[in-house]
Amino acid sequence: MFAVYAAEPNADAPLQSLQVGDRPEPEAPDGWVSVTVNAASLNMHDIWTLRGVGIKPEQFPMILGCDGAGRLDDGTEVVLHSIIGDPTWFGDETLDPKRNMLTERHQGSFAEKVVVPRRNAIPRPQGMTAAQGSVMGTAWLTAYRMLFTRSGLQPGQTMLVQGASGGVSTALVQLGRAAGMRVWVTGRSEEKRAVAERLGAHATFATGERLPGRVDAVFETVGDATWSHSMRALKPGGVIVVSGATSGPNPGADLQRLFFLQLRVIGSTMGTRDELANLLEFVANAGIAPEIGLELPMERAEEGFRAMLDGDTAGKIVFTR
Numbered sequence: 001m002f003a004v005y006a007a008e009p010n011a012d013a014p015l016q017s018l019q020v021g022d023r024p025e026p027e028a029p030d031g032w033v034s035v036t037v038n039a040a041s042l043n044m045h046d047i048w049t050l051r052g053v054g055i056k057p058e059q060f061p062m063i064l065g066c067d068g069a070g071r072l073d074d075g076t077e078v079v080l081h082s083i084i085g086d087p088t089w090f091g092d093e094t095l096d097p098k099r100n101m102l103t104e105r106h107q108g109s110f111a112e113k114v115v116v117p118r119r120n121a122i123p124r125p126q127g128m129t130a131a132q133g134s135v136m137g138t139a140w141l142t143a144y145r146m147l148f149t150r151s152g153l154q155p156g157q158t159m160l161v162q163g164a165s166g167g168v169s170t171a172l173v174q175l176g177r178a179a180g181m182r183v184w185v186t187g188r189s190e191e192k193r194a195v196a197e198r199l200g201a202h203a204t205f206a207t208g209e210r211l212p213g214r215v216d217a218v219f220e221t222v223g224d225a226t227w228s229h230s231m232r233a234l235k236p237g238g239v240i241v242v243s244g245a246t247s248g249p250n251p252g253a254d255l256q257r258l259f260f261l262q263l264r265v266i267g268s269t270m271g272t273r274d275e276l277a278n279l280l281e282f283v284a285n286a287g288i289a290p291e292i293g294l295e296l297p298m299e300r301a302e303e304g305f306r307a308m309l310d311g312d313t314a315g316k317i318v319f320t321r
């Protein structure tokens with residue numbers, strides 16, 4: 001079947017191992033379903049996979065794509081939950097030590113078909129397109145958990161999002177605005193800051209710029225390049241929720257500020273099946289149109305990968321079939 005896949009790990013030139021071609025159709029084990037893919041979105045995770053980060057060398061070749069929307073054989077339209085846990089695990093799937101994500105052990109969604117456990121295919125709400133549904137399972141789910149489960153932020157408080165145009169960042173802006181937060185955003189260029197403003201940011205700032213006041217929570221996916229600004233941005237008792245470290249994972253800790261101002265740093269990863277179901281309802285109820293900056297047929301996936309690698313994003317990048 002048609003598939004976009006990583007042939008082998010390539011730490012320095014990830015696009016060199018990107019292949020658009022044929023792969024065997026996956027078989028659904030007992031309790032799993034086969035989904036005919038209509039749309040799937042690109043995440044930084046796919047670039048980490050091409051680089052060989054978070055995946056064992058013997059797992060290659062690996063079909064990329066860790067979220068998506070498609071149709072079951074019985075015609076049900078579904079959105080994919082990407083976390084595949086141990087069948088004996090109960091409770092929060094993100095805490096299951098044996099969990100993995102599509103593209104880590106199981107073939108991904110940039111293909112004609114993908115197989116997932118039955119419970120990982122969640123009905124897509126009416127009025128949500130397949131392209132919109134495809135962005136929910138990774139970037140939007142991560143943003144939802146960071147904001148609503150992990151931060152403790154209340155409507156009316158001020159949040160700072162580091163990064164303006166990326167998938168997780170734009171989701172945080174749209175969700176935060178819809179939930180009644182004051183939303184501040186940093187972005188690397190005027191063009192990127194304009195994206196955040198259009199999506200509902202109340203104010204935007206250049207990366208590292210001094211803010212007019214302190215915030216209740218900072219949402220971090222950037223890491224080294226923005227961390228010290230994040231620490232300085234917080235009110236006493238404030239919280240940084242971090243789910244990524246695109247520019248590097250080892251920023252100075254600034255421990256004096258951490259203990260003296262009683263700051264909190266909280267990690268967050270993906271989200272549960274229930275959080276994804278709630279996210280789908282929230283987006284539908286609030287009338288949010290998730291921002292998709294680039295939509296391409298799957299055959300042209302390389303253009304999307306190149307845009308993400310170059311930092312040329314304006315919302316999510318979606319591949320359709």
Ligand SMILES: NC(=O)c1ccc[n+]([C@@H]2O[C@H](COP(=O)([O-])OP(=O)(O)OC[C@H]3O[C@@H](n4cnc5c(N)ncnc54)[C@H](OP(=O)(O)O)[C@@H]3O)[C@@H](O)[C@H]2O)c1
Nearest residue numbers: 044142163164165166167168187188221225244246269270
């Ligand atoms: N833990 C999880 O479950 C989880 C889930 C999803 C993503 N993530 C991680 O979150 C990160 C973002 O993923 P994504 O899919 O949203 O990627 P993306 O769409 O490519 O977005 C990248 C974002 O990072 C910002 N950025 C990158 N380098 C920067 C730098 N040097 N200085 C300032 N800002 C910089 C960009 O800001 P501008 O807009 O200003 O360019 C942009 O907003 C990745 O590291 C990914 O692995 C983790």
